[in-house]
Amino acid sequence: MSSAKARHALRLSARVSAELLLVFVMLAVSLWLLGRMWSVVWPLVVGLLLTTLTWPAARFLRRRGWPPALAASLVTVVFLLVAAGVVALIAVPVASQSSELTDGVVEGIQKLREWAAGPPLNIGDAQINKAFDTAVARAQEGVGSMVGTVVTGVSTVVSGVVTAVLALFLMFFFLKDGPKFLPWLSRQLPGRFATDVPIVFARGWATLGSFVRSQAAVGLLDAVLIGLGLWILGVPLVLPLAVLTFVSAFVPIIGALFAGFVAVLIALVSNGPTDALVVLAIIVVVQQLEGNVFQPMIQSRGLGLHAAVVLLAVTLGGSLAGIVGSLLAVPIAALIAVVWNYVREQLSEPPGEPDGTDEPDTAAPVPS
Numbered sequence: 001m002s003s004a005k006a007r008h009a010l011r012l013s014a015r016v017s018a019e020l021l022l023v024f025v026m027l028a029v030s031l032w033l034l035g036r037m038w039s040v041v042w043p044l045v046v047g048l049l050l051t052t053l054t055w056p057a058a059r060f061l062r063r064r065g066w067p068p069a070l071a072a073s074l075v076t077v078v079f080l081l082v083a084a085g086v087v088a089l090i091a092v093p094v095a096s097q098s099s100e101l102t103d104g105v106v107e108g109i110q111k112l113r114e115w116a117a118g119p120p121l122n123i124g125d126a127q128i129n130k131a132f133d134t135a136v137a138r139a140q141e142g143v144g145s146m147v148g149t150v151v152t153g154v155s156t157v158v159s160g161v162v163t164a165v166l167a168l169f170l171m172f173f174f175l176k177d178g179p180k181f182l183p184w185l186s187r188q189l190p191g192r193f194a195t196d197v198p199i200v201f202a203r204g205w206a207t208l209g210s211f212v213r214s215q216a217a218v219g220l221l222d223a224v225l226i227g228l229g230l231w232i233l234g235v236p237l238v239l240p241l242a243v244l245t246f247v248s249a250f251v252p253i254i255g256a257l258f259a260g261f262v263a264v265l266i267a268l269v270s271n272g273p274t275d276a277l278v279v280l281a282i283i284v285v286v287q288q289l290e291g292n293v294f295q296p297m298i299q300s301r302g303l304g305l306h307a308a309v310v311l312l313a314v315t316l317g318g319s320l321a322g323i324v325g326s327l328l329a330v331p332i333a334a335l336i337a338v339v340w341n342y343v344r345e346q347l348s349e350p351p352g353e354p355d356g357t358d359e360p361d362t363a364a365p366v367p368s
Contacts, residue, residue, distance in 0.1 A: 047174060048174065204335050204338050235275065263283060
């Protein structure tokens, strides 16, 4: 073994390790700062996602000669009306049939007690009452923690309302002044950054739009398939449940679980345990098809990511940051891919110059 080559390899490994360590330290500091500013960053992210959803309508009005402020105002008002209509579409039928649902819940509990009293469990009323008294006693003992949980829940709801209000205001300003941002940013940056950064931002904006559209397509597919199954079984509140399924598709994991739980519960109290099991099977099959087939295929086409990358990104995001991480994992992965592709284009050999091969580099930008 050559001692000179060994020393060179060790020095190279040490230098690369030190550079990687500095990169990881920078990433850790950036994530720490992001966490400290999360109360501002999260409404900004939600506002951007809402803007990608509503921008086509605002752009249509602006191209028809509408002033930017008027177009943004109209789109924002229409968005609020649609959101309120969706809430009403879910809440009104549920409220009108609340008495039937309540009677069904009581009847379902009574059936469960009768089933538990028979073989093979043979649980008597005394045992059920004893278990109920024990549960009440434990609940009374943990009243302090329950109050803390309620306070935390109220704080979460208030924080969500504040985030929604800020996101709506940001959406209005993005719709109104969004096209002015890239020219302004180009004037603020020096040298080549004045060209590179706006291009990356424009590509990132198109990527976010693809993400929102793909999520809407997946949610619509889930709503149609699950709604069709509920309609065939004769489960009430089919339309509100389908709308709830569509809306919940924008919140990974928890959204699907919540919508599925509501559908199974309504099927149980209205149609009985057999149809409830059938609804549960339908939801499980649709969710498996969505998570393993439809969502990776649609998002990989819209975002330029392989289906395996989408699955790994969602898994990693969920393990690192829970629900929010799962929600943001795919667009962040797509934005990283946008930056990487642009850097690779800029570092590639331009067409016509030798790069050590007989074929030109296909990653180089094509002149327009």
